[in-house]
């Protein structure tokens with residue numbers, strides 16, 4: 001029997017893992033996640049741009065050939081990519097984590113392989129995650145939101161009046177590389193500058209603040225610090241408060257520029273729950289100019305799946 005269902009594949013490309021999600025279009029046009037699979041990211045030394053896209057195409061082809069869940073090349077309706085770097089009009093400008101430095105037309109390469117009937121979209125991963133969360137649970141309730149994905153890096157996606165804010169070259173809202181630590185001890189960031197928001201808050205930054213305050217290197221990630229703070233370790237709590245104060249500074253700037261109704265906290269740090277969002281709320285008080293009501297600080301729902309949901313949201 002012929003399968004008339006429509007399938008979509010969302011691909012979230014990270015520095016260590018590429019995540020794939022298979023979606024089926026439901027009756028109300030919503031996309032339902034059927035299956036996920038992960039592969040390690042392999043960054044090739046020669047032509048890394050072409051190599052990574054070739055790898056993604058081959059993974060999708062293999063999945064279609066296996067005919068699992070009824071998906072095949074003939075009923076695949078769309079492929080969406082979320083990329084860890086700025087993307088403008090389906091054109092990846094750069095992505096340091098996957099060594100993407102020069103121009104390569106990923107959009108056309110995927111179209112060529114799967115045919116013109118397959119829709120293709122390429123988005124920045126922070127933006128894709130914001131779209132994913134927005135379409136999954138917030139649309140209809142709010143029309144202006146900001147997602148801060150606090151993983152090892154920090155991804156920020158802003159949707160105002162139902163529209164994703166990208167900017168001329170895709171870096172609008174990327175406060176993760178705003179300089180906030182002006183001290184002599186400011187750490188070097190992956191982007192080449194020092195003292196960026198990402199170095200003092202988020203998955204790695206929270207640990208950095210602890211290690212720097214107490215001249216140690218015992219903390220490997222945010223989870224280490226937060227779990228100690230939760231059981232009343234005063235040193236850990238002080239470090240966490242200092243780190244989240246930097247984050248609330250960034251939120252106050254987002255409020256002044258865009259005024260979203262909701263700030264969603266996602267990524268690994270969000271697994272620590274309202275313990276973290278309550279501290280952020282406290283530190284936001286007195287930082288937001290003229291607004292009588294602070295934005296809602298909520299936990300993201302899709303966790304690590306926000307990128308794959310967002311990647312297919314526009315298809």
Ligand SMILES: [Zn+2]
Pocket residue numbers: 176177178189190191192193196198
């Ligand atoms: Zn930076």
